Amino acid sequence: ADAATGMLLGDRASREPVRTGPGGISAAHFLEQVLPAVGALTEPFGGRPVLAAAVGAAGMATLGDEL
Secondary structure, eight states: OOOOOOOOOOOOOOOOOOOOTTEEEEEHHHHHHHHHHHTTTTTTGOOOOOOOOOOOOGGGGGOOOOO
């Protein structure tokens, strides 16, 4: 969100669910999806650094052993 207005500046969504296994969500696969999405959010703003990113996901309680 814009610090001055509180307005949402951009969002991204993954088309693929994060892989899971016996230990819960795959941290590696989660980061493979999240990091490029957050990086893409800087493009419309001239590459200015992202100060914060919020991740929402169903089942975050099953983050598992890797996280």
